[in-house]
Amino acid sequence: MKRTIRTTALTVGALTAALGLQAGPAHADTAAPRIDLRVLVVSDGGPATDAIAAELDAAGTPYTKVDLTSATRPAVDAGFLADTVDGRPRARFQAVVLPDDNPFAAGSPEMAALAAYEQTYAIPQVDAYTYARPQAGLQVPTSGGYAGSIDGVQAQVTAAGKAGPFGYLAGAVPFEDNSPSVGESYAYLSTPAPGADFTPYVQAPIPGSSRQGSLVGEYRHDGRRELVVTFVYNQYQQQFRLLARGLVEWMTGGVRLGASRNYFAVHVDDVFAADDRWDTQLNCTPGDVDCTGGAGTPHPIRMTAADVDYATAWQSSRHFTFDLVYNGAGSADQREDNNGVDQLADKLIADRDRFRWINHTYTHAFLGCEQNTTVVPWTCETDADGSTKWVSRSTIDNEIAVNRVWGQVAGLPLDTHELVTGEHSGLRILPQQPADNPNLAPALRDNGVQWLAADNSRDPEQRQVGPAATVSRYPMNVFYNAGRASEEVDEYNWLYTGRAQGGSGICEDNPSTTTCLTAPLDTSTGYHDYITPLETRIALGHVLSGDPKPHFIHQSNLTEDRIAYPVLDGVIDGYDALFNDNTPLVNLRMKDIGTELRRRAAWTRAVAAGQVTAYRIGDTVTVQAPNGTDVTATLPTGTTLGGTAFGTPYAGEMSGWTASSGNALTFALPDSSSAPAAGAGTTRAATAPAPHTRIPAGVTEQVPYTPGG
Incomplete structure (x- = not known):
């Protein structure tokens, strides 16, 4: 344990001279160094550095990780940090992330090497979670500051933060408080040390004081720049998700490989069809496979023409577009039973251009194995030899093709390359059907399907099924068989309470279930007081993680009590309250989501294989990647590629994908994006090791969402 604070005798200036490195923060353009677009992450195994690494992974930003707990790790010395390529000095990392402001032992030459490297090449350093102390530009917490829990605190981005790396945020940075019994956030709130060149970017009130204490701020000293973070977090917590983009923006100066955006898409399944209703007495759904022996009487739920008007008005007010996933047989059956009349279909077809449309097969048939219900x-039917009986290729083909033709005749603006099978059937489903229906891939090929929906809870990774790539969708706990809030709560109670409370016992059989209840919810208030805020937080968490995968609900949720809208409004309202207009929700259709996932996977493979080279020299960025691999980058506004403006705007920057032919891509940065100079200041001794900091249990192990958080 490193509790003794001592200063090293080796100064940064002495080390610079000893290493033969050039002094000064920047080179003239004619001798500008090469700065590789790669981040160095030095980790002590704590959640903060792991969270930053996870953000870099998600964005596609290359990094090298050095694990301080590994006996075989490389030494962080001059040769590791810099060298010469083609006669030009090269900085091998554009930024350095440390677990704190100095994680090394007293007198360590590694910290001195890092300090000299940062000073020489103007490389910024992020202190992922450090103690507030003068060595980090802050007063110690005992000098009028605070050390302790900040669960539930509402922090704020300062004017400097808004003008700088956190300009995409509206201002508020709420800290989670998911459990009253578990500490989830711990921070050191303090003010700048006397004489320190320190600028707070995010701060919160110091308890018992009228002053604000810094949570994130920039410390400029000794020709170096540090982003000092004095609260601990993990990669899942909302406060980190809000600030992650700004941390990466600050460390890379807005010039980096990789990109991140916030996505939200909602698929509405079973449009034109009717969904069976939950029976609150039988605790099953008559007409569906969970009610055996034909128990109960089905009472279907189906949208009305008035629900269509509500949906289009809602979309207009929220600047959002639903993806309607339709079954044509639902309308055909309705017309047959009502003398050729289907007011719902007539209204939807009249308003067809207000929505996006996806083929959901004609009758919503199960397309996997033949089911014994x-x-x-249920189980899979088998032949005499024990082999699985599969739904035939012709049946699958017919379900896809007839529904496609039905939609085309109705004039629906389809993309025929997209498909959502009923219940994601045809794909493997455990434990009953551990393999895909072998007839599925040929039928997809017959119908030109390139994008196939999958259930993220069962099939989270994109994979190839014949000619089609899967697009995993997040199921919402807004149940398909509930049109009224009371029905939703009754089924929720059944699923997530114990047998002694009248429930299914699923939580007793599977303790890892995160939605378990300690007591049944009130059926009159439980939906709006408990389920809505919980589902909102879960969906918003997906959005803030930059995950493009769509969420899915059912047409039954847009009628009767219209129970989907409170959750969707919660997500959009919550997002709008946190982000500026320059960082909108991105609402993609299914094929574009699939393309994004495919590009990310190919890029991740290329980076992991060491097939991507990228560096900056002055105002020029050069990137080389394998032929056929799209390159992703985030660069300043005004950047050009071959004389053409690069990217599309998002969060105050330009980002996007660029196809690679295998040759070098050369990006020209605008003059205003010249490499940042290191901070001014006299050379001092390298800082002493940082004290150990507290990490509460709710950061080391994620606390599940609860609506009261």
Whole structure:
């Protein structure tokens, strides 16, 4: 344990001279160094550095990780940090992330080497989570500051933060408080040390004081720049998700490989069809496979023409577009039963251009194995030799093709390359069907399907099924068989309470279930007081993580009590309250989501294989990647590629994908994006090791969301 604070005798200036490095923060353009677009992450195994690494992974930003707990790790010395390429000095990392402001032992030459490297090449350093102390530009917390929990605190981005790396945020940075019994956030709130060149970017009130204490701020000293973070976090917490973009923006100066945006898409399944209703007495759904022996009487739920008007008005007010996933047989059945009349279909078809449309097969048939539904759960039928009986290729083909033709005749603006099978059937589903229906891929090829929906809870990774790539969708706990809030709560209670409370016991059988209840919810208030805020937080968490995967609900949720809208409004309202207009929700259709996932996977493979080279020399960025691999980058506004403006705007920067032919891509940065100079200041001794900091249990192990958080 490093509790003794001592200063090293080796100064940064002495080390610079000893290493033979050029002094000064920047070179003239004619002798500008090469700065590789790669981040150095020095980790002590704590959640903060892991969170930053996860953000770099998600964005596609290359980094090298040095694990301080590994006996075989490389030494962070001059040769590791810099060298010469083609006669030009090269900085091998554009930024350095440390677990704190100095994680090394007293007198360590590694910290001195890092300090000299940062000073020489103007490389910024992020202190992922450090103690507030003068060595980090802050007063110690005992000097009028605070050390302790900040669960539930509402922090704020300062004017400097808004003008700088956190300009995409509206201002508020709420800290989670998911459990009253578990500490989830711990911070050191303090003010700048006397004489320190320190600029707070995010701060919160110091308890018992009228002053604000810094949580994130920039410390400029000794020709170096540090982003000092004095609260601990993990990669899942909302406060980190809000600030992650700004941390990366600051460390890279807005010039980096990789990109991140916030996505939200909602698929509405079973449009034109009717969904069976939950029976609150039988605790099953008559007409569906969970009610055996034909128990109960089905009472279907189906949208009305008035629900369509509500949906279009809602979309207009929220600047959002639903993806309607339709079954044409639902309308055909309705017309047959009502003398050729289907007011819902007539209204939807009249308003067809207000929505996006996806083929959901004609009758919503199950397209996997042939099901034995006389038992719960159902099983796959087998032949005499024990082999699985599969739904035939012709049946699958017919379901896809007939529904496509039905939609085309109705004039729906389809993309015929997209498909959502009923219940994601045809794909593997455990435990009953551990393999895809072998007839599925040929049928997809017959119909030109390139993008196939999958259930993220069962099939989270994109994979190839014949000619189609999967697009995993997040299921919402807004149930398909509930049109009224009371039905939703009754089923929720059944699923997530114990047997002694009248529930299914799923939580007793599977303790890892995160939605378990300690007591049944009130059926009159439980939906709006408990389920809505919980589902909102879960969906918003997906959005803030930059995950493009869509969420899915059902047409039954847009009628009767219209129970989907409170959750969707919660996500959009919550997002709008946190982000500026320059960082909008991105609402993509299914094929574009699939393309994004495919590009990310190919890029990640190329980076992991060491096939991507990228560096900056002055105002020029050069990137080389394998032929056929799209390159992703985030660069300043005004950047050009071959004389053409690069990217599209998002969060105050330009980002996007560029196809690579295998040859070098050369980006010209605007003059205003010249490499930042290191901070002014006299050379001092390298800082002493940082004290150990507290990490609460709710950061080391994520606390599940609860609506009261």
